[in-house]
Structure formats: C-alpha cells, structure tokens
Amino acid sequence: MPLAPVQETCAGCPIRHRAVCAHCEPQELERLERIKSYADIAAGAPIFFAGEPMRHVASVVSGAAILSRTLEDGRRQINGLMLPSDFIGRPWRETIPFDVTAASPVRLCRFERIAFEKILGDTPHVSERLLSMTLDDLDAARDWAVVLGRMAARERISAFLLILARRLGRTDRHDPSRVTFSLPLTREAIADLLGLTLETASRQMSALRRDGVIETEGRSTVIVPDLARLQEEAQDDDDGTGLT
Amino acid sequence: MPLAPVQETCAGCPIRHRAVCAHCEPQELERLERIKSYADIAAGAPIFFAGEPMRHVASVVSGAAILSRTLEDGRRQINGLMLPSDFIGRPWRETIPFDVTAASPVRLCRFERIAFEKILGDTPHVSERLLSMTLDDLDAARDWAVVLGRMAARERISAFLLILARRLGRTDRHDPSRVTFSLPLTREAIADLLGLTLETASRQMSALRRDGVIETEGRSTVIVPDLARLQEEAQDDDDGTGLT
C-alpha cells in the first residue's frame, strides 16, 4: 500500500543520492562537496537523540536507519525506516524530533546544517526538490497509518516485505517476478515498526514461509518467488510502476 | 503525544491563514488574492477524490476535513485531520493522493494550483514557509504512528481529544485548565482515525466521562475539566507550550 519512493542517483555526481544532486550545476555540487562528510555507524548504535541540537542533515548511502519514539513505560514505535537515498534531517529546525538509530551498519553522507540552509536559500531548485521529497515522505507517512490502523498482522508483515522488495530487491535474471533482498531489521525492530510484538512478527513470517509466499536463506535473506502474490497478501493495488 | 501545529493568522492579511500570508509583502498578497476563491462544503460531502487531477491547493478556514483511504473490502483509515489553518494539496503533483471529505461543514480558501506554483517559484520565503510547514506535518504524521501502533484504545481517544482541545479549545475565563470544544467528527470517523471500531470509540468516550476526565453537553460539545489529567491519560509528556 505505501508507495516506495523511487531510488534516484545521478551518475557522475560526487554526491550520489537524490536529495541534493539532481539537476545540480558543477559549482553548486562543489559547494555541497565542501560541507559534506561521511560517517559509518555500527548496527544498533545511536546516530542522533531526539531533542538534541541538530548539527547535520544527512542522506543514507547504505544500510538502514530507523526513527523511533519510546514511551515512558518502554513501549517503542518506529516512526520511519530510512533506506539508501532517504534524507534525514530538517532544515530550519534546531532540534532533532526522533531518536535515530542504525538498524544495520549504516553509511551516512552528512552536511553541516547551517551551511546547507544557506545553499538552499541560494539554489531554488534544490529547495524545490527538497519540498517535493518531503511531500512524498508525508504521503508515505500518512499511507503508513493504513498499515498500523487497519491491517491484520499478516497483512502488515506482507506490506513491510513488499516495501523492502521494491526498494532493496534484486530481480532474478530469468524470472522478473522473483525478487531477493536482505532484511536489515531484527524481529524486534520489525515488530516495533509494525505495531506488533516480536513473537507475532516471527509467527507471521513463519506462516508466510509455510504458505510459500516467501522463502528464506539463513537469518536475513528473503526471497519472494512471486511478487504479485505478496502484493495480494499486502492488499496492495498498486502495480509498482509509479504511474498511478 | 503528537504536537498540535500552532495556529497562526496574521491580522490585516486578506488571506487569513498561516500557509501563505506570513511575512508577505503587499504586492505578493495581491498576487495571491487574484488566484484565490472560497468554497463551502456541506458535512459529509466529498471535496476531492484520490487519483483526480489536482486543480487547486487550499487552506482550511473553518470546519474540519479528513484525508482517507479505503481498502477494497471497505476498511477505511483516516490519514489526516485538517483543521483551520491547515494546508491541503501538493504543489508540483498532478494527482490527489487521498480522498478528501468534509467531516463537518467546511470553508476552504482555494488557490489555482499552477498559478500558486508560479508564485512559489518567485517568492522564496513562501516556498521556505511551505517546506517548514510540510516538515511539521511530516513530524505530526510520524508521531501519529505511536498512537496507532502502540497505544491502547483509551489512550488513543485521550490523545485525540487532547489534540482537539489544544487546537479548537476555548479556555475557561476563570480556570485556565478547563477547556471546551465542539467535536467535528462522528464516532465512526473518530474510530477510522484511531484505528478502532465505532463501538470501542463510543465505549471509551463513555468510560472517560464516567471517570471524570471529560464532560459532554449534547452530542458534540466536550468539556475537559482538567487538561493535565487528559494529558496523563494520553501519555503526553509535552507541556503544550511548544518550547521543547
């Protein structure tokens, strides 16, 4: 159901992610280049804490980061899953709204926030692009409410796997409906993303495996033998071409 | 838990809502004025349908509109509740992503979309303001996941009432913690917003009334005798001042 943002990288651009490089002039890229730095974070390690001053904005290069909020009694909800090409951070905001954690080993490309804002002010097309991306993210976040508010456990797991298949999946050379990807989240994280317990998440994964909707190899590799079948399970009417 | 966007209107501005008028120069306001029109929609009537071409963007002047998505089997989730000062619509997008419906009688201030985009391109501060608002909406939408994914029915109802109290509530002259407002949604709509059934929504409202957390007058007037009490019920650690 929630539409996966399309991954866009522009070949030849030194900053290889959709947030800032699309349609940039050489001198603009150079300006961005000067304020950028890379950061590698180990799986499970915190990246930012909610409420902290926001010194950087960043783009995910590889791995998966999660945004989360934890209630006083320990209940945790993952509010966002950030995959390669996703943008983390908020220009013109002083503090970080959610805890950001590495779900798997993550590489970030960071930009010093204040300097990034200056560039935004000078280059309307970057600003416009950021607005467009944010509107996409807003739609995706609102779409997620359908998963959390109205879907059964099995449908939630299916919707989640479908998103990963679309964004991370490698299509089989001989059978385009067969897709393989590596799960970047533990069962607990999957549960916290989907509003379930880890036991229910595990049980539903097992059930999907029993029913032939997915296959697994080792602990983290998932194979979807027939993407259309998974779409049905996820109540997804979208054909994935993004042409709706 | 979800922070209510602060209502901002600027006195003397002919377009009295935060989306476009803040900090506008007279000539910019005049340009906006030329492409704007008002629309009044009766309660329950559709405003836009998902998938339709988006001819307008709009701002809610009064009443309440809802964004919703309905699955093939009839399950509905309300993805957004738009109250006065909220902005509906997406520059640079051809189609409408959600069904938009009037939950109560709604007055919209509409701008022809293409012309609005031209103004955005010419006035960076309007564009920047729209980005800032969209980022706020994104945070609010992500915060909502905590309600849908991790909160019990009673907490969901409390969180919902707290949002309305903050955005629509009139504070009692003698007791600042006593707040009154009018519910713009039916029980069914409340349930669809909170991921519950209408029976559960009704039962929890009754329970909160029995326990003295709220009082009611007629079908739609709600009185919160002690806002702090409601905040506890909603697991809300925010003090509502927006200074966090």
Added chain:
DNA sequence: CTTTCGCATTGACGCAGATCAACATCAGAA
C-alpha cells in the same frame, strides 16, 4: 573445533478489542 550469547521460533493461555445485536437519542422533515 566448542562455547556462548543474542536472536529467532514455537507453544499455551488470557484478554482487549472486534463482532453481532438490541435499543436509545437526536436532528431534520413533514
């Protein structure tokens, strides 16, 4: 190789909320 610890799986049981059903109340029409 074996140990070890974190993660995943599976089972048994209980409960919050869904479902089915009956009735109450309110607003608008006649």
Added chain:
DNA sequence: TTCTGATGTTGATCTGCGTCAATGCGAAAG
C-alpha cells in the same frame, strides 16, 4: 407537533494478538 433515519450507547460473545515460557539456531570469540 410527530415521524423517520442517522447517529450513539450498551450488552453478550468471540477471536486475534499479546503475554509468559521454553527451546532452537547461528555468528563471533576463544
């Protein structure tokens, strides 16, 4: 005013998922 259909309330029962508990497995260290 009364009638009528929509909306809201409350009760009885069912069930999907949460909770508690035990066991299995696999990757990294020794």
